[in-house]
Each structure stands twice: as C-alpha cells, then as structure tokens.
Amino acid sequence: MSTREKIVANLRVIRTVFVVFFKMLAVDLFIIFTVLIQPLLIALLAIYMNRERASEVAIYLIVGSGMTGLWSGLLFTSSFAIRGERWFGTLEMLVGAPTHLGVIMLGKTLAHVTLSLSSMIFGYIMAALVFRFPLVIIDPLGFLVSLLFTVVAFISFGLVIAPFFAISPAVEGWVNALEFPVYVVGGFLFPILILPQWATPLSYALAPYWAAQALHLTSSGAGSVYPNFPLWHDWVMLLLFSVLYLFLSRWLFAKVIRRAKVEATLGLQ
C-alpha cells in the first residue's frame, strides 16, 4: 500500500469513526448533561453572581461557560475513549486491525470536540433568546480563527488524554479531579490575575488557557492579563501546544499499546 493510499484509507477511517461516535454521543444522556446542561447552569450562576453588570459581561460568561463544556466534554469522553473500547471488548479488535489506534482515536476525539462545541452555541442562543442579553462579538473573524485553533489544540489534547488515562487503572480516578481546576487555571470564567502568582505558570502550560484568552479577546476584548498582548501570540501558543501534544500523544500511544501487550491487559474489562 502506497503512502497516498494509506493517507486516503486513514482519512476514511477518521470519517467513519467520527460519524459512528458522533451518533452514539449525541444520544448519550451523560454527554448531553456535560456539554449542554452543566455549562448552562454554570453560565446562569455566573450571570447571577455578576447581576449588577450582567449585560456587560454576558458574552464573556457565555464564552467562558462554553469553554467549561468544551473542557468537561473533552476530559470525560477522551479519558473514556480507550477505556471504553476495553469495556466493550473491542480494544483487541482495534489493536489487531491494520489501522493505527491513534488514527481511530483521532476520529473519536474529533466527534467529542465537535459535540462539545455545541455547548458554546447552545449557551449563546439561550442567553440571546431567553435572557435577551446584547451578545456582540467584537471581532467575529478573529473569533472564528481562534475557535479553529482551539478545536485543533483540544483535539490534540484529547489525543494525549486518551492514552494517558489508559496507562493504568490507578490514574483513571484522576479524571474527576481534573475537571474544575482547569476551569480555574484556564481563566474560563474570570481572569487568572485574581489567582495567586504561583498558579500562573500552571495556566501557561495548558492549551485551554491560551484558547480561553484568544476567545475572550476576540469576543469581549477582555482576554489578556497583559495590556496589548497581541492576539497572534495566543494563536502561536495554541499551535505550539498542538504540535507538542501530538508528539506526546504518539509517544503515549506507543507506550500504552506496548505495555498492554506485555501485561496482557488489552482484553481485560
């Protein structure tokens, strides 16, 4: 099989896996709660806490709560991506197929991120139609580009999360513990300036922080902690993290598959 044929075959796998898992996720009640209901509750709570100036900060809070849905959806679905296959008994079938497991997981992560994006759109529609807040995005083109880079960064982050949480049953329990801290250090709902200074390096080390910065800056103009921090810096950071995550993911997948074949855990439930 030539390289071109392999690429075409892999793209076909990504499309098929995307369609299959998007359909499965779209009817999963846990996912519906995580990406639609929970962000909406967070948005309502945040708007209520800022009710004095709710109309001014509404877009910031809608984008921020959308980010929480994006992160929670990604964390729960990606961490379950490999574990779920093990659960269903299909992991052996996937590892035994000629397609690399990473390609299959790319299709799944794409489905997760696409579905998680709906939380931002749903939140926007609810705030505009139900609460009648003036939701103006100050730089629509910049916002769309930022959203594109965010999707790329989140997909590559999902490809790190999937093998990481399949390494050992001991790390599986960390999933729940990682949900809320990233809301905070990612600066989704309030600027990280109000956090202690030692926490900021943690924020800088996470792609969700740079995504939140770019999206806030282009939607409400309240993105950066530094005055005049250029938007393209956020984009460069998102791209750098995407590349870094892809390398890390490749290494983790090789490690996870090798370890499972040595420890005979592929077929375990």
Add this chain to the structure above:
Amino acid sequence: MNAVEIENLRRVYRATIGTFRRSIKEVVAVDNISLAVQPGELFGLLGPNGAGKTTTVKMLTTLLIPTGGTARILGYDIVRQADQVRPIIGFIFGGERGLYWRLSGRDNLQYFADLYRVEPRVAKKRIPHLLELVGLKGRDDEKVEGYSRGMRQRLHIARALLHDPQVLFLDEPTLGLDPVGARELRSMIRDLSTQGKTILLTTHYMFEADALCERIAVINHGRIIALDTPAGLKRYAQDLSVVEVEVFGIEDNALEQIRALPAVEAVSVENQDQRQVVLVQSSHGSAVMQPLMEILAGMRVGKVVVREPTLEDAYVRLVGGEKGIAQVD
C-alpha cells in the same frame, strides 16, 4: 513456506500478590511450544481450559508479546513485523464481546471494513455477500444488542473475513452456542477450509477437533504433549479398553476409589443433567469390571458399556495424566 511457524514460543504472566507486602508470582502460560501449519491446512489446538490455547492465539495475532521464542505468519515475524502480519490475518475469539452493540450488524461490518482498509467498492459487494454467507441477511439492519449469541458469533466470522485474510485464527468459536448453531458454524469453518484458507482452530471439544482438523496439537499446562492426525492421536489409546458407566449422584470418594484400582489408567466424569457418565480407562477392561461394580454398589447405576477407545479417550489419557480424574465437556 509455512503459513504459521512457531519456534520455542513462551509466555509468562506476572501477577502481583498482596496489598502492602507485594510479591510477584509468575505463571507460565505457554512453555516453549514449536509447531508449523501448512498453507491451506485446518489445524487444531486442543486442550482443557487454561492450557495456553488462547495465549498462543493472542501472540500469533500480535495482541500479546511473547516472553521468549519466535513465530512467523507467512514469513513475517509477529513482533518485529506486526504491521505486515495484521492485514493478512483474521481472528475471532469465543464469546459475545468485541462488537458495537448499539450499531447494526451491517454498520459493524462497514466500520471494521474501513479499519481493515478494504476499498469502499470492494466492501460494498463483500459485506452483503458475507452477511448472506453467515446467515444474517434480513437481520443486518437490526442492532447487535438484539442478536442471539449465535448470531453475534456469526457476525464475528463475517468481520474476520472482511479483508479476505489468508490465515484465520478461530479461538473456541463454538463456545456457548446451542447444538444447531455450533453445527452451522462448524459447517462454515469446513467451507472456509475448502476455499483454501489456512485455519488455526482452538477448541476443547474433542469431536469438533476430530470432525474438522487435519492435524491436532494437544496442549496442556502450556506444553504440546502430542501432535498428530486425529487417527494418529487415537492410537495413543489403542491399548486401552474403556468402561462407560451411567450413575446418578456419584460421590468424590467413590471416584477416588475407582482411580486407585490397579488396572485403571484414568477416570473422567461427564455431567449430563442429574446423571454422570463415568469413563474408566483401563489396560484390562474385564479385570476392572468386578471391583468397579463393588465400589458402585448401593448407587443408582444405569447403562454399563465396554467399548473401543476414541479420540476423546486418547485426549483424556494425554491430558488427564496417569490416574488422573478429568472433567469432560
């Protein structure tokens, strides 16, 4: 070139024991086995549960890394050339797992066809053909969760054939199927063999191995203890005579007493609802009869038959070991 070539293959599992004071226990699942399967051959790996059959198949299908030794599929090494091995093999494992239950049978096949890089135009023709072959035509648009165990197993066969592999590994394919389903599946395996596929079949059903396989390797405790044609294996029990006694509710101590009789080589018990069929292998059929009936005195005894040894007797002799008591399915 052999289709499957195994040289001194070995697999050791390590298990951690204890909570605070942890120690590692090693279990040898496959112990230096060597064998070769010819292209187009239907080869059986026969052994009791835990003998090492599934571990061997999982190593050959690149899903487990051997602890030692080598194996090649059509010349490709299963560890170093796993990427070349995967497209040319198909495998199914007994049981119902390994399918997406929320998808239809057809969608499952479409999904795996892409994973196995089957060209869409080829898959379009092959999927309906395979659905017909495995008898799922007309039920293919139903979700797999509504399928019976036999239907799922047949769907697994179709999945394994999607990319038209040259070598097929069937690990206990009839496990848990009803007699009719199992017979249909065996007929399907025979058809695949006549089409020229190399098949390595693992089973613990003697009659299945006898009916299907050209050669059989008997495996126990990870070691191959015999390798021959079914007729050749039967010769292992040629010097024996077998007494078959139907009993209702035999106690373990009675079995121990039978086993201790001087002429008895092996004893096995077949559970059939409320009755048990005790098979006593002895080198002197008539000599064992009287003491055997004395032990069974007071129990409800049905038919008593003295017969010629079969493959099952050869298997019991090989696997049950000297004076062992084997449970036979």
